[in-house]
Amino acid sequence: MFDLGIKHGRIVGENRVDYANLYVKNGKFAGISSEDLAAKETVEADGRFVFPGGVDPHVHFNDPGLTDGEDFQTGSMAAVAGGITTVFEMPLTNPLTADKRSFVLKKNEADKKCVADFGLYLALTPDNWSRIDELMELQPIGFKAFMSYSPDIPMVKDGDLLSGMRAIRAANSRIAVHCENNDVITFLTDQIKQAGRNDPRAYIESRPDYSEWEAIQRAVNLAVVSGVQLHVVHSSTPEGARIVAEARSAGHPISVETAPHFLFLDSSDFERIGPFAQCNPPLRAPGNADKLWEAIRSGQIDCVGTDHAPYTLEEKLRGNGSVWETPAGMNNIQSAIPLLIGEGIKRKISVTRLADLYATAPARLFNIYPKKGAITIGGDADMFLFDAEEEWTVDKKQTFYKQKWTPFDGMKVTGRIKRTWVRGTLVYEDASPLGRIVVDPGFGQFIPGALRSS
Template sequence: MKYDLIIKGGQVVFRDDVRHVDIAIKNGKISAIAEMIEDTATDIINAEGQYVMPGMIDTHVHICEPGRTEWEGFVTGTKALAAGGTTSYVDMPLNALPATVNRGALRSKLEAATGKNYVDYALYGGLVPSNLENLAELSDEGVVAFKCFMSTCGSDVPDDFVNVDDYTLYAGMKKLAELGHMLSIHAENALITDRLGEEMVKQGKITATDYVASRPIFTEVEAVKRALFLAKETGCKLHFVHISTEEAVEEITKARNEGQDVTVESCPHYFTITTAQFEEIGPVAKCSPPLRNEEEQEKLWNKLIEGKIDMLTSDHSPCPPEMKHSDTNNIFEVWGGITGCQNNVDLMFDEAVLKRNVPVTDFVRMIATNPAERFNMPAKGEIAIAKDADIILVDANQSYVVKKEDLYYRHQHSPYIGREIQCRVTKTFVRGHLVFDLAQGIVGQPVGQFVTHHAKETAMV
């Protein structure tokens, strides 16, 4: 057979092992895997000395188009994803305008996305107090999951996203359980964190450390426990986003062991930046939940090593530089979101696989296999015959320093600038199309396609 592409000689990461094999690709799919495949292909890639892995599926990305394209658009955002080794992503229902909370808004989002994505994409629908009657139509339109905030969010801008109250959370869970959909939750106690923040500012406590103190660990844990209780009552499937604390992970693990259908993600910044480093780096490292101290970070690492964290995601939440500035140096005034999706794979491969000896198969499950299964992308997430040829090459023998000029974001700021990383993504393929090459940069035109949910969702075990 004449193949479109053969990737030869790499250390290929499968579900349970790593093998030195060749991969052949035809019509965007993985067509053959063998120790030696004859060189009958249009293109041949020599991957000797590199890991060959399924591309990351980043299930937590904020592309702000339409409405706030000046923050981040599909073109710039997905160039950064591709350069970082991500081959598919799920777009959050905020921070675009209008928020993706009804059919019209979703169709506006899809229209804006057409022809601009360098990687494949799926969409979240939002759960807000005003759209309980719109959940079914969002499901019909193909969203892969729903998202809500238990912490305060939104603005006075029309059509912006807002957080749920407890009734909306309960009623939304009931409806989503009927629809067979999963609800992803930003879990922090809104009333307590808001009041603690107000008190800090009144007292003139406006540093990064003060901000972290205004969102203590128990406010995350309490919200997680409340959501788990309501989900148990309603039968709703849950996914907790960007969990930052060991205790919250343990509560989720306990609920899963007791039979609840629940998963958990965390993000690179919670494993690589501490509160003290946040003080040094400044506003570009502000996020919520906040970055924790070194002791708590090490506890979170233990949970990852134990296999209790299902997925790694970026929570890429970009904004213009002026939104990261305060004339009074008041950290509470600046935008809370980290621009970071270009350094998901390399940063965490370095920190987890190279520095802490996390098996590379476990790493691949967290960035690709588990997200594909949980978010119903059956053609993606692993290197196997008939799967989409979403493949990345990672060289563990290269190191580099993150530089502003190498970032593809619309606004080139990131808390990782200046950081040395001991590995490098060298190529990214989306359904067999080369979209990023270390020597060439972004390659070709956007090839990303919309991925919709499937009727029968299989819970991840």
């Protein structure tokens, strides 16, 4: 007898969609069948899609230390309501997650609060690259480094980055890098500030697309010479995707994600919405998103990470007077997958490619596939039921975000998540106007970082 049967769903597998019944036992996918088999509980899918739960390689839940903006509970509630069942959390918290004490502190908070399964990054800093080996006992999902200035993490110069990459290669882990050219940005920012400019366009001009793809090229070069597995985060440009795709086709273990805001918003939205649409790298010119969608279609872009990066309303509103006064980052995790699937279908991208984009590819890159990332027999039963017809509008007030703002507020979406399961347990169900989380805080489990596969 199965624990759960989802009847008459369109089951989104890795290479095919089956109109069938999906069965779960002991938290794992246990069968796909056209036959009616016995299960303790059944759910009628009525022809709606059953997609694999999302694996988000890039979230900021601000916990510990910055929890006015978000914490593991609110952030993960928004994640599962948005179909994301596994998150990899970034180290830009307080204290910085860069050593054993801070990692254990964070893991304890996540153990108590998180309702999604979670992996945790460690920061790579100029001070800790010589201790990578001992940090590996913590089983981080990977290391994160910044090539440009951030208020929350020390940036690494090229020498530190190369040394860190060599140590991480020796430890068989992986590195995710924020690629922007710090010198170019500092130079342009000074010039633009001196001209007295403080509007969204000034911010975009201070971080031009070449300041990003130049750094991506440099990170790729250093990854090639060190042999490390490199994941380039949030590429906003097709050039960045092309650079990574070239290295990948030459056989190097290098991957790239883009973020939903680059696929749905552009510089005109930044000018319209203001600080709530400010992020690093910044939103690009109208038309850029079409090029990123093409890079998704062609496979140049491996996956999507939300880069959900919350701040308080007060912090963001400081940017209304001047873009130089607000932190960069945005709330987006709850609407990301419905937007992606809805738009992807409109653009005639197959649902299997869309599932690959937000679930299977990141799971493979971080080597937690097939436990995570796909509807495959024996894998964790992480999934959501999706009504591809239902139309709704993103409402910032109807979110689980601790701070009720998002630049996606008011955006029309085709397709809605009806229920989400993690390891076969229902964690979220849709209701009007805001759905319900039906597990206790702490339901989520730690995912030990796996060593790289090759």
